[in-house]
Amino acid sequence: MSQHEIATRTDWRHRIHEWRVTHISDRMFLLVLAFFVGLLSAVAAFILHSMIDLIGSLLTGKFTATSYNWLYLVYPVIGIYLTSLFVRHVVKDNISHGITRILYAISSNKSRLKAHNTWSSVIASAITIGFGGSVGAEAPIVLTGSAIGSRLGQLFRLDNKTLMTLVGCGAAGAIAGIFKAPIAGLVFTLEVLMIDLTMASLLPVLVSCVTATCFTYIFSGASTLFTFHLDNDWTVERVPASILLGITCGLVSLYFIRSMNACEDVYARFKNKPYVKLLIGGVVLSTLIFLFPSLYGEGYHAINLLLNGKSETDWNQILDGSLFYGHPEYLMIYLSLVLFTKVFATSATNGGGGCGGTFAPSLFIGCFTGFVFSRLWNMNQVGIYVPEKNFALLGMAGVMSGVMHAPLTGTFLIAEITSGYNLFMPLMIVSVSAYLTIIIFEPHSIYGMRLARQGKLLTHHTDHSVLTLMNMETVIDRDYQSVDADMELGQMVHKISRSKQSVLPVTDAAGHLLGEIDIIRIRHVMFRTELYHHFHASQLMTKPAAVLTDGMPMTDVMKAFERTQADWLPVLDADRCLRGYISQKRIYGMYRKMVRDFSQE
Secondary structure, three states: OOHHHHHHHHHHHHHHHHHHHHHOOHHHHHHHHHHHHHHHHHHHHHHHHHHHHHHHHHHHOOOOOOOOOHHHHOHHHHHHHHHHHHHHHHHOOOOOOHHHHHHHHHHHOOOOOOHHHHOHHHHHHHHHHHOOOOOEOHHHHHHHHHHHHHHHHHHOOOOHHHHHHHHHHHHHHHHHHHHOOHHHHHHHHHHOOOOOOOHHHHHHHHHHHHHHHHHHHHHHOOOOOOOOOOOOOOOHHHHHHHHHHHHHHHHHHHHHHHHHHHHHHHHHOOOOOHHHHHHHHHHHHHHHHHHOHHHOOOOHHHHHHHHHOOOHHHHHHHHOOOOOOOOHHHHHHHHHHHHHHHHHHHHHHHHOOOOOEOHHHHHHHHHHHHHHHHHHHHHOOOOOOOOHHHHHHHHHHHHHHHHHOOHHHHHHHHHHHHOOHHHHHHHHHHHHHHHHHHHHHOOOOOOOHHHHHOOOOOOOOHHHHHHHHOOHHHOEEOOOOOEOOOOEHHHHHHHHHHOOOOEEEEEOOOOEEEEEEEOOOOHHHHOOHHHOOOOEHHHHOEOOOOOEEOOOOHHHHHHHHHHHOOOEEEEEOOOOEEEEEEEHHHHHHHHHHHHHHHHOO
C-alpha cells in the first residue's frame, strides 16, 4: 500500500471518528455497535452450520445404516488435511483454541483480535467438521463473534475497556445465535470469559444476545439444535441420583480435561512436522469414526437420538452404520466405548491439523454419561427409577459445567435449547455438583488453564484482574544514566545531575547490571570535591533490593515492591542485561487509575 493510500485511509477513518464523536454519545454508539455485532455473529453462525450440513449431507447422504462404511476411513483425513493447508498457506496463523485466544486477547493484548479471525475460523471449522472432524463449531463462532466486536471497536478507535465489552458482546451473541439461547450467551460471557458485567456493559451484551437470537430465528426458523419432550416430571426422590450424577459428571470432566491436555502434549512434539501430525491424527480419527460412527462431526444426531428415544428400538438406532449394528445387546458397551474415545477423537482432529472446539464434545460426552449412568442405575435397581432421556439431558449440563467451570452456563444453556425448564431444579443440582467436584482437582477451566499457568488469566478478582491487564512494557523507564565500575565520583556527579531516578545503575561493557548506587546514601560524600578522585563506582555500589525479569507477571512485580519497599527496581532481560527501571510511584499510580476505571459503571 502506497503512502498516499495510507494517508487517505487514515483521513477517512479520522473523519468518521470526528463525526461520530460530535453526533452520537458514547453509550448510544456502544448499543448500536452491539446490535451489529449480534447481527454479524448470527450471520456467521448460520453460514457455518449451513456449510457443515451441506458438506456432511453431500459426503454421507447415501451411507447405509445396516453395515459399516469404508469411507469413514477416508473423509476425516481429507478434512484435516485440507484444513491444515488452508491454515498454513492462506491464514498463516494459529487459529486453534478459539476461546483461549479470546481470553489471551482480553488479558494481554488489550482485547485486540486479528482481522482474519472474523472469517478464518468459519471456513476452517466448516471443512474440518463437515468431513467428520470430531469437534464443535461453537468455539470458532465465538472467536469469530469476538473478533467482529474487536475489529469494529478498533475501527472507531474505542478505548480498551469498551473493546473488552464489544469482545464480550461478540462471544455472547455467538452463543445466543448458535443455540437460540440469549440468557446462556449472557451468562457465558460472565462465567467463561470472566468479564465483569457492570450496568454500563450489561445492556450492550443483552442487546447483542437478543439481536443474534432474533436473527437466527429469521434465518433458520423455530427449530433448535436439540429437541426434547419431557415425559417424566422430576420428583424430589431423585435428588440423590441427581447429586451422584453431578459427581460422576465432574469426574468425567476431569478425565476429559486431563486426557485432552495429555494428547495435546503428544501432538505438540511434532509442531514443526505437519505431515507427521496429520498421519497420527488422521489414523486415530478415521479409525475411531469407522468403529464408532457416532463420533463423526459434532455428534448432535446421536445426542438427539438419546434425548428423544422412548424405547429400545429408538435408542438402538445409534448403532446404525457401525460394526455393532444388529446387536442391541451391545448397546451399553458401544455407548461406553464412545464415551471413552470421544476425547481422543477430538484431540486427534485438532492435533492432526483440524480446527474446532470442545464445546460440542462436552455436550456429547455429557449426554452419553447421563444415559449410561441412568441405565446402570435402573439395571441395578439402586433406588427409584430415573428416566434415561431426562438424565441424558442433565448429563449435558453436568459435563459442560465441569469442563468449562461454568455451572450457570450449563444450567441455562440446556434449559433454553431444549425448553427443559421443568427440569430446572435437577439441572442446577447436577451442574453445581459437577462444578464442586471438578474444582477439587482443577482450579481452572479447560480454556483458562493454559493462560493461568502463565499468569495471564483474567478473573473476577478485581485486584488480580487489574494486575493482569497491566503491562510491564508501559511502566518501564528506559531513560537512565548508567556508569561503569571504574568511574570516579567526580564523573558520577555529572551523571547524577542528569538522572531522573534516585539510583544509578553500574553496568559492564555488555550492559549487564553489576550493582546500583543509591544517590541518597552517598550524599555525605557527593558534595565533597576533595573526595572526587578517591571513590569509584565499585566502592559505592550495592546489590539491588530485588531484580525484576523481562515479562514477569505484574502480580510478582507488585509483590517485589511490597516485600522490599524499594522506590526503584531494575528490569533485566533474558541475558541479564539492564532494560530499565520501574518506579513504585508510577506503578501504584497506574494501578489506582486502572482500579478506578475497572470499577466504573
